[in-house]
Amino acid sequence: MAKAIADTATSGEGKKLNVAASTLVGSRHFLFRIRFQLLGGLTFAIFAPAIIRIAFNPEVIYTINLQVTVAAAVMAHLAGFLAHRRIGNFPGVAAASYILPTFALSYGAVFLTIFFFRFEYSRFQAAASFTQSTLWYFGLSLVARRLDPYRLVVVPGGDVERLRALQGVHWFWIQSTNVIVEKANGVVADLRADLGDEWERYIADRALSGTPVYHVKQVSESLTGRVEIEHLSENTLGSLNPNQAYLKIKQAADWASALVLVFALAPALALIALLIRLDSDGPALFRQRRVGYRGKIYTVYKFRSMRTEPDTGSDKNSVITKRDDDRITPMGRVLRKFRIDELPQAINILRGEMSWIGPRPEAVVLSKMYETELPFYRYRHIVRPGISGWAQVNQGHVAAIDDVMEKLHYDFYYIKNFSPWLDVLIVLRTVKTMLTGFGAR
Structure with a gap:
């Protein structure tokens, strides 16, 4: 049985x-019930500000201004609540720390859309709704900690x-x-x-x-946040197949956002390239052959952060960045710490070779070595490699076999739980990583 x-x-x-x-x-406490959290949040963050506004000016209840603001706030609040709840389900998440960025994204997206279509709405009421939404869930989180x-x-x-x-x-x-x-x-x-x-x-x-x-x-x-993969009998590989519909949606979103970024940051990217050339001899861009989606080999583009050396692509030691590597240039150290060197990979995204989020692509020589040492290593290529990923935000940069095995556990967890919610969480953690320099070498 x-x-x-x-x-x-x-x-x-x-x-x-x-x-x-x-x-x-399965929590028995009423604070964890969806009905209480959501209805309480809608009442406190949306209907209360609307009622206060109506109390000062009863005629406003008949205006399109109030109706649009309330409808938009409800949509933003529901989106924020759903995203925060789903993100909080992932391991290692201190849910309270993601309340502000999650609701900022949901309210920002909805009200930017309203602004774009030039609908009339109350900025004050929208701001009050956003503020009270975050306060409501912060309050719930603080009380829940005492349970x-x-x-x-x-x-x-x-x-x-x-x-x-x-x-x-x-x-x-x-x-x-x-x-x-x-x-x-x-x-x-x-x-x-x-x-x-x-x-x-x-x-x-x-x-x-x-x-x-x-x-x-x-x-x-x-x-x-890790999937155990030591033995074939312990894994149902069918359950690790990613959602094919989301794969296509994600690729389209990646392509559109990469196109916007390349045009928006073109002057800054050109300036960085110039500074690299002035800092040390060699090209501004670094190119390397890596193994990508479905095991296909492609050329990755990054800002060069090391001194140029003769091509030794078959030497695994030459493609591994060590801690405090003396090949890193002064400019490159800054670029690597804040992950700015990764930005040219937007070119790879536009070419359909990469995604913003996914398992980190490895150099061909390293990938071949890992395939001989680690079981199921090739299976990580079932999704497009990413500039950032679940392993990167949890583990940082690694190269040793034992560390790569642990990274593989994180990669398989990402594939098994492949979803927009996990991608949003990784994006939020990546921003934190860029600000702190976690895992950089």
């Missing part, structure tokens, strides 16, 4: 399990010991089927192990009582 439950839990047609510590499904941590019951047997190293959850390690943990947020078990009849009845009873039952692998992936 446990095997049947496992098949249901991991099926692409079944309910997707995402139990990140910040927004674990008890999420409570997960662990059924003994199988591969559950891996959970002991995971933080952010209150684990209950039970040893008897007579133990019932009150207000538990879920039960975790290795559903592919032979647990015995008593434990299988316990799991079934907990599921029938309304308590979510999670497979240990889904819990581990959701709390670490």
